[in-house]
Structures are given as C-alpha cells and as structure tokens.
Amino acid sequence: MRSLGLPVAYVSGYLRTVQSPDEKRLEGADAMHAWALSWCGEDAGWIGLDPTNDILASHDHVMLAIGRDYADVAPIDGVIFASAPSGSRPPSTSSRSARLLTPPFAR
Numbered sequence: 001m002r003s004l005g006l007p008v009a010y011v012s013g014y015l016r017t018v019q020s021p022d023e024k025r026l027e028g029a030d031a032m033h034a035w036a037l038s039w040c041g042e043d044a045g046w047i048g049l050d051p052t053n054d055i056l057a058s059h060d061h062v063m064l065a066i067g068r069d070y071a072d073v074a075p076i077d078g079v080i081f082a083s084a085p086s087g088s089r090p091p092s093t094s095s096r097s098a099r100l101l102t103p104p105f106a107r
Helices: none
Strands: 008-015 032-039 047-050 061-067
Touching: 032 061
Parallel strands: none
Antiparallel strands: 008 032, 008 061, 032 047
16 A cells, blocks of 8 residues: 555554354454554545455454554563573663554654
C-alpha cells in the first residue's frame, strides 16, 4: 500500500475471543494479532484492514501498539538479566525501554 503512496500503519493487538453462537470465529483470536491502518482522507480518517479475516477492523480488534512495521510494535522489548560466574564483572543495570502508544500520524 505504501508503494501506491498510501499512508499505512502496522497495528498489533488482540481480537475479541467470545463470539455469539451465530458468529464465525475469527482467525487469530486467543493470540496476538496484527492488522493495518490506512489513511483514507479527511472524511473517513484511519480505516483498519484485517487481511487475515478479510474484514474491516472493528470494536472486536483491541489495539495495543501502532508502528511502521512489526519491529516498531514487537510484543516483547527489553533486557535479559542473568547470573555471572564468580570473578566476572557485575551485570549491567539497564532498564526496560517503554514505548508509548501514539497515533501513526504523530511524530
């Protein structure tokens, strides 16, 4: 979509997992799921597209993070702390980096 000049964002989140008996179960329910947001102009705004389920994103899509691609919104980002053998230098004390949820059009 970007190659066509359309502004697009990658969204990571979850799908609502409880459907009524007459609803079809969506692919990706009960696990992390991703979909795209595309800017469709001032009148429509950002529209969510779920190509896995061939539907528009709706209230069933719970957004956790927005970025340019998967690397921007990876579900795990941090540092691993482990014990060092005796006589080694002490482990570094780096803290986990926090990512803020921001709209794709904010810079």
